Amino acid sequence: MKRVTIYDVAREANVSLATVSRVINGSNVVKAPTRERVENAVEKLGYKPNAIAQGLALQKTTTIGLVVPEASFTYTGQIINGLIDVAKIYNYNIMLHTITEGITDLNSVVEDIIKSHVDGVVIFDDKLRANDMATLNRYNIPVVVIGNKIEAKDVCSVYVNIEKAIYELVMKYLEEGKDKIAILEDRKNPQQYQYILKGAKKAYESKGKEFKGQLNLPTGTRTSYGFLKDWLKTHRYDLMVGYRDSQAMAIINAARENDISVPEEMEVVCVLDTKYNTIMRPQVSSFSIPSYDLGAVSMRMMTKMLQKDENEDREDSIELSYLFTSRQSTKE
Amino acid sequence: MKRVTIYDVAREANVSLATVSRVINGSNVVKAPTRERVENAVEKLGYKPNAIAQGLALQKTTTIGLVVPEASFTYTGQIINGLIDVAKIYNYNIMLHTITEGITDLNSVVEDIIKSHVDGVVIFDDKLRANDMATLNRYNIPVVVIGNKIEAKDVCSVYVNIEKAIYELVMKYLEEGKDKIAILEDRKNPQQYQYILKGAKKAYESKGKEFKGQLNLPTGTRTSYGFLKDWLKTHRYDLMVGYRDSQAMAIINAARENDISVPEEMEVVCVLDTKYNTIMRPQVSSFSIPSYDLGAVSMRMMTKMLQKDENEDREDSIELSYLFTSRQSTKE
DNA sequence: CTGAAAGCGCTAACAA
DNA sequence: TTGTTAGCGCTTTCAG
Numbered sequence: 001m002k003r004v005t006i007y008d009v010a011r012e013a014n015v016s017l018a019t020v021s022r023v024i025n026g027s028n029v030v031k032a033p034t035r036e037r038v039e040n041a042v043e044k045l046g047y048k049p050n051a052i053a054q055g056l057a058l059q060k061t062t063t064i065g066l067v068v069p070e071a072s073f074t075y076t077g078q079i080i081n082g083l084i085d086v087a088k089i090y091n092y093n094i095m096l097h098t099i100t101e102g103i104t105d106l107n108s109v110v111e112d113i114i115k116s117h118v119d120g121v122v123i124f125d126d127k128l129r130a131n132d133m134a135t136l137n138r139y140n141i142p143v144v145v146i147g148n149k150i151e152a153k154d155v156c157s158v159y160v161n162i163e164k165a166i167y168e169l170v171m172k173y174l175e176e177g178k179d180k181i182a183i184l185e186d187r188k189n190p191q192q193y194q195y196i197l198k199g200a201k202k203a204y205e206s207k208g209k210e211f212k213g214q215l216n217l218p219t220g221t222r223t224s225y226g227f228l229k230d231w232l233k234t235h236r237y238d239l240m241v242g243y244r245d246s247q248a249m250a251i252i253n254a255a256r257e258n259d260i261s262v263p264e265e266m267e268v269v270c271v272l273d274t275k276y277n278t279i280m281r282p283q284v285s286s287f288s289i290p291s292y293d294l295g296a297v298s299m300r301m302m303t304k305m306l307q308k309d310e311n312e313d314r315e316d317s318i319e320l321s322y323l324f325t326s327r328q329s330t331k332e
Numbered sequence: 333m334k335r336v337t338i339y340d341v342a343r344e345a346n347v348s349l350a351t352v353s354r355v356i357n358g359s360n361v362v363k364a365p366t367r368e369r370v371e372n373a374v375e376k377l378g379y380k381p382n383a384i385a386q387g388l389a390l391q392k393t394t395t396i397g398l399v400v401p402e403a404s405f406t407y408t409g410q411i412i413n414g415l416i417d418v419a420k421i422y423n424y425n426i427m428l429h430t431i432t433e434g435i436t437d438l439n440s441v442v443e444d445i446i447k448s449h450v451d452g453v454v455i456f457d458d459k460l461r462a463n464d465m466a467t468l469n470r471y472n473i474p475v476v477v478i479g480n481k482i483e484a485k486d487v488c489s490v491y492v493n494i495e496k497a498i499y500e501l502v503m504k505y506l507e508e509g510k511d512k513i514a515i516l517e518d519r520k521n522p523q524q525y526q527y528i529l530k531g532a533k534k535a536y537e538s539k540g541k542e543f544k545g546q547l548n549l550p551t552g553t554r555t556s557y558g559f560l561k562d563w564l565k566t567h568r569y570d571l572m573v574g575y576r577d578s579q580a581m582a583i584i585n586a587a588r589e590n591d592i593s594v595p596e597e598m599e600v601v602c603v604l605d606t607k608y609n610t611i612m613r614p615q616v617s618s619f620s621i622p623s624y625d626l627g628a629v630s631m632r633m634m635t636k637m638l639q640k641d642e643n644e645d646r647e648d649s650i651e652l653s654y655l656f657t658s659r660q661s662t663k664e
Numbered sequence: 665c666t667g668a669a670a671g672c673g674c675t676a677a678c679a680a
Numbered sequence: 681t682t683g684t685t686a687g688c689g690c691t692t693t694c695a696g
Contacts, residue, residue: 003471003689005688005689005690006689006690007689015666015667016666016667016668017667017689017690017691018666018667018668018669018691018692019665019666019667020690021690021691021692022665022666022691025691029665029666030665030666031665031666034665034666046470046471048443048446048447048471049447049689049690050447050449050688050689050690051447051448051449052384052387052388052393052448052449052688052689052690053388053672053688053689053690053691054689054690054691055384055672055690056384056385056388056671056672056673056674056688056689056690056691057671057672057689057690057691057692058672058690058691059672061384063427063448066428070413072406072408072409072410072412072413073409074404074406074409076404076409077404077405077406077408077409078404080404080428080430081402081404081430081432084428084429084430084432085430085432085435088432088435088436093427093429093444093448094427094428094429095395095425095426095427095428096398096412096416096426096427096428097416097425097426098412098413098416098417100413100416100417100420103417103420104420111380112425114380115380115381115382115383116383116384116395116425117382117383117384138378139335139378139380225611246607246608246611249608249611249612250611253611253613256613274608275578276578276581276606276608276611279557279578279581279582279585279608279612280581280611280612281585281588335673337672337673337674338673338674339673347682347683348682348683348684349673349674349675349683350675350676350682350683350684350685351681351682351683352674353674353675353676354681354682357675361681361682362681362682363681363682366681366682381673381674382672382673382674384672384673384674385672385673385674385675385688386673386674386675387674387688388672388673388674388675388687388688388689388690389673389674389675389676389687389688390674390675390676390688391688
């Protein structure tokens with residue numbers, strides 16, 4: 001069964017296909033009676049314009065590519081939701097790509113993206129570096145990067161200043177004289193981990209001290225919990241910081257195992273949390289990174305890039321703000 | 333800057349575009365030297381075939397639509413991962429759509445899907461009913477449904493038999509004489525809740541009893557936890573069943589609040605769990621629904637539908653198996 | 665206000 | 681083995 005085309009509608013309505021095209025694109029030069037004839041035909045035949053053909057003719061597909069890491073973290077879902085919701089408003093479709101270790105790398109994804117002629121691409125991948133964008137750039141596809149601040153032509157970024165967040169947090173503890181602070185590595189988010197580290201180091205520096213609390217997981221370690229269970233037998237801290245709430249919970253579970261009470265003897269904070277944080281006991285104090293907004297703002301930014309007048313300038317990075325929420329894993 | 337087309341390559345290599353087309357599509361009728369000239373030209377110009385134009389010419393886009401619910405549940409992420417991984421193997425791209433209450437409904441998504449001329453669509457939406465598929469059917473787009481068993485032409489489904497799982501579970505308890513069993517409503521997954529209920533009812537029936545343990549949240553209740561905290565003041569059970577691990581934790585937290593110890597005084601089981609279940613204390617005994625596999629198998633099924641010979645028969649639904657894993661929230 | 669025709673980039677007969 | 685040409689479904693000048 002062949003799909004009904006613009007020709008079928010034209011024949012049915014006794015007009016040329018040009019007129020049908022005008023009607024479905026809302027041109028206002030078409031006379032009312034003609035328009036009605038066309039609309040009836042469209043309705044009668046159940047005609048839906050073929051986006052592929054439109055894409056060819058217009059040289060734009062009104063779809064944008066979205067790249068996310070394999071890991072189905074909860075916040076990745078949030079980002080996708082935010083992005084799709086605003087994409088919907090602007091009538092963009094989303095082509096989803098993932099980077100799965102052992103199955104897909106960024107190069108092969110970029111290849112697919114170029115072929116598919118999306119109008120732009122939003123990338124959320126902590127492992128992304130500036131030079132990975134070279135190919136995309138060569139085919140001048142507009143790019144929005146989530147999470148990393150990346151400087152390049154035709155590339156915008158939307159992120160949260162985690163370095164600053166941690167700096168402020170650590171400063172507060174240092175000023176209270178609590179300087180035994182540890183930061184747990186997150187292998188899945190190496191870049192974010194670096195930001196966190198940098199924030200902590202700056203804080204220590206400004207107090208004339210040196211930060212030594214970075215806890216890199218030894219190679220071979222499978223889970224943070226497995227590592228921490230032993231580590232905490234011989235180490236004590238005032239504060240431990242994890243990136244995700246699940247890591248914070250690993251810390252807390254390991255602490256419990258060693259009879260370290262949280263928050264009384266040790267406080268725990270994480271950066272990103274999920275709805276599971278409302279279920280956990282204790283609930284973890286955290287910076288509430290607005291994942292949904294990261295997605296939504298990125299897409300909004302993308303639409304702006306796509307309709308920019310060449311001459312018009314626009315900001316090429318947006319810093320979203322965070323909010324620290326104190327819960328049961330810290331003292332106040 | 334115009335993108336390089338097949339014409340450019342043809343000119344550069346001094347052949348016709350037909351030959352270029354043959355080379356990029358791996359036809360083996362092209363002579364080696366010619367092939368090389370073309371390949372060099374492709375390389376030199378950085379030519380990538382335009383999938384849109386191919387789509388128009390071939391009447392197939394090698395992309396499939398994926399519809400998921402708004403809720404960024406962890407298992408939705410799993411499903412997406414599974415689906416994309418096998419899509420990648422078969423060189424399919426994924427167009428992602430979400431059903432967001434207040435933003436998008438199934439109808440508008442279906443509209444987009446039809447226009448985009450995807451080769452098929454995979455739908456994971458607990459609220460989906462058979463008649464929702466009417467439009468998709470009218471434009472005869474192959475459909476795979478995840479989670480629900482739906483009977484319709486050109487529709488396949490991949491699911492887990494939760495009814496049976498619960499039946500077996502409840503039977504086991506009934507045989508041990510534990511018949512105070514409650515099942516917590518999951519508003520986000522009404523269909524799954526029904527399946528669970530059915531399983532429990534059957535078990536009770538087969539014992540000549542009537543099941544009365546269905547716990548529907550009163551309208552106005554915002555969280556299961558809020559409801560259960562009070563409810564458990566006046567109700568005692570041998571076993572409580574929640575759909576997701578987060579609900580099971582709500583049950584456990586509410587039980588704690590009422591000094592009901594788990595699993596000693598009350599046991600708790602959930603159907604779907606996430607990685608957070610490994611972090612929680614107690615860990616919840618659960619059926620491990622293979623979310624990743626649900627996605628992967630669906631996509632595999634889709635590829636089969638798309639290459640089916642009209643005459644060749646195939647099964648139109650696949651039941652995936654589950655595995656009950658006993659953890660700290662049950663006695664053995 | 666409407667129609668005719670060229671073109672978007674590619675594929676697939678059909679010829680040569 | 682390679683080239684020519686007619687579509688695929690739609691948009692958009694340019695005439696009328």
